[in-house]
Amino acid sequence: xxxxxxxxxxxxxxxxxxxxxxxxxxxxxxxxxxxxxxxxxxxxxxxxxxxxxxxxxxxxxxxxxxxxxxxxxxxxxxxxxxxxxxxxxxxxxxxxxxxxxxxxxxxxxxxxxxxxxxxxxxxxxxxxxxxxxxxxxxxxxxxxxxxxxxxxxxxxxxxxxxxxxxxxxxxxxxxxxxxxxxxxxxxx
Amino acid sequence: xxxxxxxxxxxxxxxxxxxxxxxxxxxxxxxxxxxxxxxxxxxxxxxxxxxxxxxxxxxxxxxxxxxxxxxxxxxxxxxxxxxxxxxxxxxxxxxxxxxxxxxxxxxxxxxxxxxxxxxxxxxxxxxxxxxxxxxxxxxxxxxxxxxxxxxxxxxxxxxxxxxxxxxxxxxxxxxxxxxxxxxxxxxxxxxxxxxxxxxxxxxxxxxxxxxxxxxxxxxxxxxxxxxxxxxxxxxxxxxxxxxxxxxxxxxxxxxxxxxxxxxxxxxxxxxxxxxxxxxxx
Numbered sequence: 001x002x003x004x005x006x007x008x009x010x011x012x013x014x015x016x017x018x019x020x021x022x023x024x025x026x027x028x029x030x031x032x033x034x035x036x037x038x039x040x041x042x043x044x045x046x047x048x049x050x051x052x053x054x055x056x057x058x059x060x061x062x063x064x065x066x067x068x069x070x071x072x073x074x075x076x077x078x079x080x081x082x083x084x085x086x087x088x089x090x091x092x093x094x095x096x097x098x099x100x101x102x103x104x105x106x107x108x109x110x111x112x113x114x115x116x117x118x119x120x121x122x123x124x125x126x127x128x129x130x131x132x133x134x135x136x137x138x139x140x141x142x143x144x145x146x147x148x149x150x151x152x153x154x155x156x157x158x159x160x161x162x163x164x165x166x167x168x169x170x171x172x173x174x175x176x177x178x179x180x181x182x183x184x185x186x187x188x
Numbered sequence: 189x190x191x192x193x194x195x196x197x198x199x200x201x202x203x204x205x206x207x208x209x210x211x212x213x214x215x216x217x218x219x220x221x222x223x224x225x226x227x228x229x230x231x232x233x234x235x236x237x238x239x240x241x242x243x244x245x246x247x248x249x250x251x252x253x254x255x256x257x258x259x260x261x262x263x264x265x266x267x268x269x270x271x272x273x274x275x276x277x278x279x280x281x282x283x284x285x286x287x288x289x290x291x292x293x294x295x296x297x298x299x300x301x302x303x304x305x306x307x308x309x310x311x312x313x314x315x316x317x318x319x320x321x322x323x324x325x326x327x328x329x330x331x332x333x334x335x336x337x338x339x340x341x342x343x344x345x346x347x348x349x350x351x352x353x354x355x356x357x358x359x360x361x362x363x364x365x366x367x368x369x370x371x372x373x374x375x376x377x378x379x380x381x382x383x384x385x386x387x388x389x390x391x392x393x394x395x396x397x398x399x400x401x402x403x404x405x406x407x408x409x410x411x412x413x414x415x416x417x418x419x420x421x422x423x424x425x426x427x428x429x430x431x432x433x434x435x436x437x438x439x440x441x442x443x444x445x446x447x448x449x450x451x452x453x454x455x456x457x458x459x460x461x462x463x464x465x466x467x468x469x
Binding site: 008012017020021025034038041046050051055070071110113116118121136139140141161162164169171 | 198199200203205229230231233234235237238239241242243244245246247248251252254255256258259260262263332335336337339340341342345367368369387390
């Protein structure tokens with residue numbers, strides 16, 4: 001038997017709504033659109049309220065909410081930014097494939113990054129393909145463990161690690177590209 | 189540790205997930221391999237950048253109030269589905285213990301009388317007419333009376349949940365602009381039933397599924413003759429529920445499906461056809 005409406009609303013407000021900021025920022029970074037993010041946030045909380053008494057909720061409300069948001073918006077809101085033609089992604093990239101990254105000394109790379117504007121960094125994250133963007137946001141920005149992110153993304157923790165590695169590399173390349181186009185680094 | 193192994197460990201090292209002994213070997217490798225050390229530092233730089241330069245924005249003002257208002261309306265809607273006297277009765281002090289006792293007694297009687305199926309019964313069987321049951325269950329889905337036992341937008345995961353539990357293959361559709369929400373398994377007088385839910389914007393599409401042979405037999409479950417004849421003739425039957433929602437019934441192999449959604453029949457059929465159902469009408 002479910003709790004009376006008042007108890008349910010209070011419990012929901014206390015345990016679910018406190019994650020509103022986290023979910024809103026996730027929605028914003030995934031949709032790149034304020035109106036879509038607001039719609040999505042409302043939709044998720046309404047759905048979460050409807051299924052508040054479900055066994056699937058478990059004890060980790062944050063992960064449950066993120067998982068619902070990810071699954072709810074996959075068809076409608078995720079905007080795939082077109083990527084330039086690239087070589088096929090290989091999750092097991094070997095050492096030699098990374099030699100391109102080694103051309104910049106450490107100090108120079110930090111200098112590139114520090115001269116980028118915040119909105120350029122935002123745009124670089126927004127340019128990542130959805131699956132890599134998701135894992136970078138969940139782990140690097142929201143501080144989820146691999147296991148929590150795996151629960152949200154419904155994949156093994158090992159896959160989270162692989163996607164993080166690839167996502168961070170793609171992000172690094174995107175940041176360098178922004179730096180070159182804005183003249184922070186001389187174009188090649 | 190060689191360079192290939194090092195590259196495989198970079199992300200785990202950045203995230204401090206390596207065991208101490210492996211981390212020691214990892215760091216030792218950085219001491220004598222510049223390219224690998226730069227790869228490691230590059231990934232650390234990216235992570236540091238994200239954490240220090242990407243700022244969280246506050247949820248727009250008024251959003252929390254809007255959400256609370258919507259969930260209050262949600263509760264009001266489901267409360268209005270019950271007569272007021274019933275709401276008062278349900279919240280009366282002695283009601284809960286009385287209900288618990290009654291349910292326990294009913295459960296004992298039920299368990300002693302059931303034929304061996306280990307699936308929970310439907311809460312409110314509306315005769316054994318598949319169409320009536322679909323309509324009643326749809327209302328229960330909307331009001332929260334039926335909640336998913338598996339919540340996932342991954343069709344394979346939902347299929348895996350049903351795997352081996354029914355005598356018919358459970359249909360998990362992939363419809364454009366619709367998101368799979370999850371599924372429920374139960375039974376009606378020992379006949380397994382599968383229920384799969386989807387979202388289309390702010391609408392819910394519900395698909396009730398039963399064993400075709402069981403329904404054709406007409407004992408535990410049945411379909412009105414008109415619907416059976418239409419399915420035989422065209423591959424599908426469509427109608428409108430008392431609430432004005434569309435219902436479409438079709439057969440897919442050993443499975444009989446009934447979809448209910450708050451839209452016109454032709455729109456629902458378009459979604460189903462998009463998923464390649466019922467011979468692609």
